[in-house]
Structures are given as C-alpha cells and as structure tokens.
Amino acid sequence: MENLKQKLKEILIQDLKIQGVRMEDLQEDTPLFNEGLGLDSLDAVELVVLIQKYFNVQIVDMDEGRQAFASINSLAAFIKERQECNAG
Amino acid sequence: MNAANSPNVLLIIPVYNHGRTLPAVVRSALATGLPVLVVDDGSTDDGPAALAGLGCKIIHFPENKGKGAAILAGAREAERLGYRAIVTVDADGQHAPEDVHLLLQKDADSPGPSIIIGARRMIQDTVPTASLFGRSFSNFWVRLECGLDLADTQSGLRLYPVKELLQLKLSRTRYDFEIETLVRAAWAGIPIQTVAVSVHYPPAGERISHFHKLKDNIRLTMLHTTLVGRRLLPLPHKRIVQTSPSNATESQHTGRLWIIKKRLEFLGHSIFYLVLRLFGQTVSYGLLFPVIITYILCSRKIHRLTGPYLERRFPLHSRGQRWIDTCRNVLSFGRILVDRAWLGCVRHASLANEVIGREKIDAIIAAGKGAILLTAHVGNWQTALANLHFLKVPVHALMQYDQQSAARHYFDLGERQRTFSIINADGPFGGMIEAAAALQRGEFVTIMGDRLTRGPSSTVDFIGKMARFPNAAYTLAAHVGVPVIIFLAAKTGRKNFQLQVWDIVYPHFESRESHQKILDGCSQKFAEALEKYLKVFPYQWYNFFNFWIQ
Numbered sequence: 073m074e075n076l077k078q079k080l081k082e083i084l085i086q087d088l089k090i091q092g093v094r095m096e097d098l099q100e101d102t103p104l105f106n107e108g109l110g111l112d113s114l115d116a117v118e119l120v121v122l123i124q125k126y127f128n129v130q131i132v133d134m135d136e137g138r139q140a141f142a143s144i145n146s147l148a149a150f151i152k153e154r155q156e157c158n159a160g
Numbered sequence: 161m162n163a164a165n166s167p168n169v170l171l172i173i174p175v176y177n178h179g180r181t182l183p184a185v186v187r188s189a190l191a192t193g194l195p196v197l198v199v200d201d202g203s204t205d206d207g208p209a210a211l212a213g214l215g216c217k218i219i220h221f222p223e224n225k226g227k228g229a230a231i232l233a234g235a236r237e238a239e240r241l242g243y244r245a246i247v248t249v250d251a252d253g254q255h256a257p258e259d260v261h262l263l264l265q266k267d268a269d270s271p272g273p274s275i276i277i278g279a280r281r282m283i284q285d286t287v288p289t290a291s292l293f294g295r296s297f298s299n300f301w302v303r304l305e306c307g308l309d310l311a312d313t314q315s316g317l318r319l320y321p322v323k324e325l326l327q328l329k330l331s332r333t334r335y336d337f338e339i340e341t342l343v344r345a346a347w348a349g350i351p352i353q354t355v356a357v358s359v360h361y362p363p364a365g366e367r368i369s370h371f372h373k374l375k376d377n378i379r380l381t382m383l384h385t386t387l388v389g390r391r392l393l394p395l396p397h398k399r400i401v402q403t404s405p406s407n408a409t410e411s412q413h414t415g416r417l418w419i420i421k422k423r424l425e426f427l428g429h430s431i432f433y434l435v436l437r438l439f440g441q442t443v444s445y446g447l448l449f450p451v452i453i454t455y456i457l458c459s460r461k462i463h464r465l466t467g468p469y470l471e472r473r474f475p476l477h478s479r480g481q482r483w484i485d486t487c488r489n490v491l492s493f494g495r496i497l498v499d500r501a502w503l504g505c506v507r508h509a510s511l512a513n514e515v516i517g518r519e520k521i522d523a524i525i526a527a528g529k530g531a532i533l534l535t536a537h538v539g540n541w542q543t544a545l546a547n548l549h550f551l552k553v554p555v556h557a558l559m560q561y562d563q564q565s566a567a568r569h570y571f572d573l574g575e576r577q578r579t580f581s582i583i584n585a586d587g588p589f590g591g592m593i594e595a596a597a598a599l600q601r602g603e604f605v606t607i608m609g610d611r612l613t614r615g616p617s618s619t620v621d622f623i624g625k626m627a628r629f630p631n632a633a634y635t636l637a638a639h640v641g642v643p644v645i646i647f648l649a650a651k652t653g654r655k656n657f658q659l660q661v662w663d664i665v666y667p668h669f670e671s672r673e674s675h676q677k678i679l680d681g682c683s684q685k686f687a688e689a690l691e692k693y694l695k696v697f698p699y700q701w702y703n704f705f706n707f708w709i710q
Binding site: 089105112114130131132133136 | 588590591594596597615616632635636639640
C-alpha cells in the first residue's frame, strides 16, 4: 500500500505537475479536488487516464470519481480494491 | 448529502393499493435516514398493515381522496411537527429513494425555499410509451401557463417547502394536484428547480397504475383550461416569495401593460402551434413574416441582440441594409423554431439531411476511435443533433441539464427514439469522467464550442476582433487521445439541411508549458471554421448576444 501511495504522489507531482508542492509535503488525506490540492475536472480526466495506464484500473463515472478522488488515501484504497477484483 | 444533515425534512409516501411494492419502498426510504410518513389514501389491500414495526409513521384515510389530498395531509402533519420541508416519493417503486439525497443537496444549495423536482432521465427500454407522450404534453402546457421550461412536470419525486406549499390556493386533490402546485407555485414566485434522477419502470405485466384514463384525463384537461384562463387574465399573481432571481418571469415587471404584453405573447404562441398543426409548415412560415417584421420594427432589443454579430459580418452595409440583415437573421431563426415545433407536433414530418465529410467520420469510427463532435449554435443545430443515428455509434451530448432545457424539451417530443444520451455537465467533475469513458469506448461526445462556461478558455481572433472560446474539449481530447471534429449544421431548404465536417483537429500535448499555446491553436481553428461557415450561411448565427464581450 505504501508503494502505491508513493507512486500516486509521483504521478501527481510529475505527471500532473502540481505547482508549489513538494513530494515530502503531499499529505495523504488532503482532498485532491476543489479545496485541498485544487485539481479541476480536466485534471480528473488526466488522472483517470494515468491510473488506467499505470494500474490498469478504470474510473467510469462521477460517483466512482467522487469516491476515489477524495484523497490520496482513498485513491490508493480504491485502486487496491479494484486490482484485487480484477485479479480474482 | 447525508440525510442526517437535514433534520427538518420529512419524507412522505402517499399510497393507494400499492401493497406489493410498498414495504420495499418504505424500507429504502427509511434507509435514507429521513423520518418517513406513509399516507394511506383509503387502501383496500393490506399494504399498510404490512408496515407494522418498520419504523415509519402512518396516517390513514378511511376512504380514497386522491394523491393530492394525501400529500397535503402529509404537509399539514409536517407543519404541525415543525418540519421545514417534505420530500414526496411514489409508492409504486418508480423512484429510487437513494436519489432523495440529490434533492436534499439541491435544496441545501438554494438560497431560499424552493420546490425541487426529480426529473426522470430519459429511459432506454422499459418506458411505456403512453407515459412519454403524456409527459411532453404536460411539460408543454405548464410552459405555456407559467413560462417555465421544466423537464418533468409529472414526476412525483419532489421536495416541497412546507410553509409555502400550504399558502398556495390549491384546489386539486388527485393526479392533477402535482401540475397545479407547480404552476401556482411559479406564479407565486416560488423558485422551481430540477435535478436528474433515475427511474425504474417494472415490466409491463407488473405495472399497476391507478391513473384512470378517462376520468383523470378529463380532470387534467379541466385543470389546464382553468390555468390557461387564469394566465390570460391581465391580473398580477399573489407573490408568496418576493425575490426570485432565477425565475424572473414577472418579478421585475408589475406594470399592467407588461402583463398584457406577456399574455398576448402567450396567445401568439398558442395560435402558432394551432396553425402549425392544422395547416402545416409552409403556412406557418408565411405567418412568420408579419409577426417578425412587426417585432423588428417595434423592438429595440432585437437590434441589440443581432447587431454585434451582423455589424462584424457586414461591416460595410448601410443602415437600410442592416435592417434587412436583421430581418433575414431573425426570419431564419423563426423558420428553425417552426421546424422544431412542426417535427414535434406533426406525425410524419421529417427533414432530409446531407452529411458532407462523412467518409472522414466513418474512417475514425472504423479505426475504433471515439471522437468529440464540436458544434455551435448555428443552423438547425438541435434537429441536427437529434439526427445522428446514421453514425451507428452511441452519441452523448455533454450539456448543462438546466440550461439545455429547451433542447431537452425538443428531444422529449414525439415518438422518435432518442438517439443519444445526455451527460450532465453540472456534476462535480463537469461530466468529464463520463465523457472520457465514452470516448475510450469508441463512442462520440457532442460539445457546444461557442458557449463559455466557468472553465478554461482561449482568446482568439474571430471575424476581425478578439473573442473568447471555451477550450476544455481540446484538453479532454488530448488526454484521451481522440480527434475533435468541427461539425456544423445548416438549413439549406424548406425540408433540407446539411451537416458538414468543417475541420478536424488532433490536440496533442508535448510539454506542459505549451498547453495554452496548443489550446489556443485549436480554438483558432474552430474560429476559422466558424468564419468559413458564416461566409456561406451568414444569417444562421443564433448566438443572440455580444459574442465579443464575455
């Protein structure tokens, strides 16, 4: 799980290029959208595509998005759960 | 929105002989966390008896009085117990009580008391066709009566503010109650809002409706006659809620003259519909002339709306020529409105379409790729959107649900199969996640490229002056890896129109720094495509506002 969260932080900083935040400062329970990191709906699309690419997990509608994108923690949990479903 | 955050909302379920579905509905209603009150409208089955011990309150009527009476009784009980609002849910299992939280959320976001309707999304296969027709007819009448374009005037899933509801002078007690409340509430200044909800119609054999075809249709006809009659009287309505900026039908204007003017407009619309049904498209076109000429001669507002565009498009025209341009612009718009009404009202009406650039679209589909169809408010764009079944892939329209209510009203009309679905752009992620998923499945998403929303934009040259265009479509396309097809409609004859691919853009991001430049480049192509279009069809531009100042 820790590797997963680390990878997510890398994606956020390097691929999404979130300004003004360093890896060390990224809190795992900060909301990703609106307040918190302040990502917007187009960032959401980019994130969805990256998560598909790196983890082979799909997010298909705003309900899944709301659940997964609440914070790094919830995103990691979402991905882990989906990966286990895919494997099983 | 957690129901526990709404301590003063009571959920009401009126029931008459829906015993089979009632316990399940009550259970899922209780699961929302709201207190539940079942109003037993004289049921003769043992439905209410099965509710013992479930945890809901029950009021019994000794005999059947009607859904309206049941809801009002529930409202009075709610007022007695100190609740601020009630949510009504049908007992036949049509509504998903989970959607209640959508209504609560909308209510929480509203500045004052308002009625929230859960508009049933357009359904795929389980809708009984009689319902669909009934609904659009009902929407049409409500619109004529109170000026509001509501998605689903017959939906029983609603939130009512208790105090305001009980202040309305309501007389209907059965199925007509729900229509009467809407219209009278609108007249009283109570804002009415809509949220999209899901609906489930059980398969044909199981569906029980107590809608008595003859009696209730007569009741509804009487109701609409009364409401239309009241609407025509040049007397102002009693306001219960004073300022309602989102429903400013008559709030700023109380002068007698203005009211009469509105009534005449309404009369004009209904005569138009009548002429259309009786005499058809050509005669209605003919009727447009005197109407529009009068409008243009008498109304300064028209020139302010068409002027900015026509002055840019025809900078060298004299004043006299400008008047003619305005006539032509407004007349062509009028004909498109007549077409829409005609297609909706007249049984075998249809338009012939020509698709230019079809091979390019087919090539994209053959490659298994999805695409964004970027279009604009030009030509008969709405009827064109309704005719995309030739694409043979699912098409989704990304729209803000409320603002595209006119489009939705059109698409509701008639027995025509809806050829696409609407992705609600009002959700937390602007519908982008659903759009991306559809595109990745190889499906198409239509986006309007000429209306700014709150999102990012590019400022580019358009007919000689800088204008802002939204550019989210290109970002979406770049992330998902699909092309953007600039696709515009134009009316080319009385019964003909064309759809044409004016350009195809392939947005692709290299480095992050170049994002804005690339988006600007894409927007420039869109502006150029629009300019090319307007050279051929100068009078089919229907953005009636100053496009260059936004």
